Amino acid sequence: MKRTLRRAASLRPAPHDDGDRRTDRELVYAARVGEEAAFDLLFYRYRDGVYRLSLAITKDPQAAEEVVVDTFARAYHALARLEPDDTLRPWLYRVAINESYDHRPRGVAQTPLDLAEELAMPDDGSPARMAERAEERRVVLAAVGALDEKHRAVVALHYLGDLPLAEIALIVGAPVGTVKSRLHYALRTLRVHLAQHPGLALEPDRPSADMGEK
Amino acid sequence: MRQDTQRLAEDLAVEAALRDAFAPLRARRAPVGPLRVRAAVRWGRGSGASPLPWTAAIARLSELSVAVGMSVMVFIAAFGTPATPAATQTVDEASDPAIHPVPHVSAPVDDSYYIRWLRLDRYVPMQDWLDPSVVRISPLPPLRRVEPPPPAPIEPDRPY
Numbered sequence: 001m002k003r004t005l006r007r008a009a010s011l012r013p014a015p016h017d018d019g020d021r022r023t024d025r026e027l028v029y030a031a032r033v034g035e036e037a038a039f040d041l042l043f044y045r046y047r048d049g050v051y052r053l054s055l056a057i058t059k060d061p062q063a064a065e066e067v068v069v070d071t072f073a074r075a076y077h078a079l080a081r082l083e084p085d086d087t088l089r090p091w092l093y094r095v096a097i098n099e100s101y102d103h104r105p106r107g108v109a110q111t112p113l114d115l116a117e118e119l120a121m122p123d124d125g126s127p128a129r130m131a132e133r134a135e136e137r138r139v140v141l142a143a144v145g146a147l148d149e150k151h152r153a154v155v156a157l158h159y160l161g162d163l164p165l166a167e168i169a170l171i172v173g174a175p176v177g178t179v180k181s182r183l184h185y186a187l188r189t190l191r192v193h194l195a196q197h198p199g200l201a202l203e204p205d206r207p208s209a210d211m212g213e214k
Numbered sequence: 215m216r217q218d219t220q221r222l223a224e225d226l227a228v229e230a231a232l233r234d235a236f237a238p239l240r241a242r243r244a245p246v247g248p249l250r251v252r253a254a255v256r257w258g259r260g261s262g263a264s265p266l267p268w269t270a271a272i273a274r275l276s277e278l279s280v281a282v283g284m285s286v287m288v289f290i291a292a293f294g295t296p297a298t299p300a301a302t303q304t305v306d307e308a309s310d311p312a313i314h315p316v317p318h319v320s321a322p323v324d325d326s327y328y329i330r331w332l333r334l335d336r337y338v339p340m341q342d343w344l345d346p347s348v349v350r351i352s353p354l355p356p357l358r359r360v361e362p363p364p365p366a367p368i369e370p371d372r373p374y
Contacts, residue, residue, distance in 0.1 A: 036252075039248070043251060047244040048243055048244050051242065051243070051246070052239050052242055055239060056236070056239060064244075065246050069246060069251055070254070072248075072251045073251055073255050076255050136234070136235070137234065140231050140232060140235035141235050156236075159229070159233055159236055160239060160240065190228050190232070191224055191225065191228050194228060
């Protein structure tokens, strides 16, 4: 369990490493008076998070790029009325989620298999182990894809974006208790779904071969 | 108690599987720069409204009118009665070109223009009436029966 928690902590993105100590609120005010560099800083600060979130929903890299562009274009137009208390992230992610659902390719099978195939990470194990891990990821992403939209969004925000529940509540526009309930329901559904795959080896203390634990 | 512990362990395992499944996605970086956002802003994307709303409305209206016109045409063609020619028609035999065709030997327009170009337009283009071979022939006089001359009497052999 300690190993799992340590691995999760290692996955958490670093705080703003753009060299600018200004808060989002200050950058929004600076961009509002015409400082383009301030808007660029906001862009560089959140573009990857928006892109990953959109990629998790659309499963299409081109659509995810479009979502990034549209989300920040909306932010640019909304600069005059934006009043971020502390961080701009909930507002951006909320727009990104809505844009992602609009940009989802229609008529194409929404299977996360392609994503798992494309996102195969280099592994330090044998080819057989790599294939096994890719298959595990495929099964898990398929289970996540089988969730309905609101549960899938909460799972992606929590486990992909590593956002706290309070911020997820701001993004999805629901109370924190509702977010907890959705997350609990999603985990229970995933547990039932993944239990049907005995080869997945969902033992609690599964040893991890990657993620920098050497 | 044991069931709760087992369920917690399973939840942790599912969480670990989720983080592991999303791990490749976390390594992705957005291949988009701020210039693209500025271009999108300049072209009106993300503003929530179309930059040329009237153009879109007119285009939509024209599409609609074409669709309505096509539907009406198909409807009329499907249920309307076909036009039939009149049962009796009077034909003016004196002027009917099918009975009395007027011959034309004029060269096609392109050819006459070509000839005019060759002659540098110094000659009047050829007209039908100048060609004697195509002048309308007046009705022939009625045929008369010509009686053959009576045969000459056979004369006796004459010495040469």
